[in-house]
Amino acid sequence: AALAALAVADAFHAPLSPVMLRQGAAMNRLTAPSVMRSQSTRTSQLKMQQKPGGESENSGLKQLLGVRGGSRATNVWAIRLQLTKPVTWVPLIWGVACGAAASGKYNAVWDGASFNDWTTDFGKAIVCMFLAGPLLTGYTQTINDWYDREIDAINEPDRPIPSGAISENEVIAQIWVLLLGGLGVAYGLDVWAGNEIPAVFLLSVFGSFISYIYSAPPLKLKQSGWIGNYALGASYISLPWWCGQCFFNLSSFNWQVAVLTTLYSLAGLGIAIVNDFKSIEGDRQMGLMSLPVQFGVDKAKWICVGTIDITQLGVAGYLAAVGETNYALVLLGLILPQIYLQFTTFLKDPIENDVKYQASAQPFLVFGILTTALACGHHTF
Secondary structure: OHHHHHHHHHHOOOOOOHHHHHHHHHHHHOOHHHHHHHHHHHHHHHHHHEOOOOOEOOHHHHHHHOOOOOOOOOOHHHHHHHHHOHHHHHHHHHHHHHHHHHHOOOOOHHHOOOHHHHHHHHHHHHHHHHHHHHHHHHHHHHHHHHHOHHHHHHHOOOOHHHHOOOOHHHHHHHHHHHHHHHHHHHHHHHHHHOOOOOHHHHHHHHHHHHHHHHHOOOOOHHHEHHHHHHHHHHHHOHHHHHHHHHHHHHHHOOHHHHHHHHHHHHHHHHHHHHOOHHHHHHHHHHOOEOHHHHHHHHHHHHHHHHHHHHHHHHHHHHHHHOOOHHHHHHHHHHHHHHHHHHHHHHOOOOOOOHHHHHHHHHHHHHHHHHHHHHHHHHOOO
16 A cells, blocks of 8 residues: 555665654764764664574565665675665555556456456556656665765665665666666657657656655755655655556546645645654754644644645545545545544654554555545546
8 A cells, every 4th residue: 555655664664764864864963972872772773673693583575675674785686676665666556556547547357358458458557567666766765865875874874875785886877777767668658558748758757856856955855844745745646646647548637636636645745744753853953844843743743634634535525526426435434544543643642653653544545545546537527
């Protein structure tokens, strides 16, 4: 599930998280004794996770998935895979699936499509998911690690780049191969779909540009609470949805769909805020303006759940207004458990219960996104 993968990544303390990156930036400014205390604490935590033989549990798998706690690899291809952080591909793959559903032209076996039709469309979906996941998300994560190599040298010296496990030239080559390969596949998908306007290619160029300015100076959007979190939400929801929908049925993409997905990106902003609470002290010392730093924990937690809930309720209301009542009711049924979990976990203590809340609530949110996509595919705008 899409944003549930963010919760999974966070539960494993995935290095990609903007929260963890901000923590790293903050640590870079701390006094030497503070750094030593932090590293000592982290070392103790890692030791607690280790098996008697010295290797942390599932360390090989964690290394391949690109999450913290993995073993150090020596095989260059394992290291290259680690830099792309496969655990982060899932949300983009889910987004493509939602876009295909919203197109109204995806031939599925459960809809009674012929063998030739459903296998063809399934193959198309796999290629589009390969574009969104391994290629362009891989590019995003690699370039993110590249621009955080100095921070990682302090906080995560075993990461592939600061440890020297992979050379800087090899990293730069990987960035370019993934980027150019992704753009080439995107153009090929437009040709395959017969798009007169190369929509998939243009979306890929735009998404790649956002990924660059998210990580790279001077803009480095992830340093801003509002803009950075919204860019993250849009990258995980709107862009892969648009990519999948434009590939399967360009004519089905319209301003109504754009508005709905943009709204859902606001919900994604709320999810991103959830991750900001655990790093509030580091952000404050670093001068990074996350929303918990700007407004304090009590106000920020209500801003967080407000963006998540109001957005989804607005989408449900819109679906009801255009006559998609059944889908609106299903969506409402998926929103209510999220509100319950907010009051029983997150709002009580957003710092302590952030991972617990995300792991339990996000499946309802991502299936709500799929419900909205199916409503778009069913409705004639």
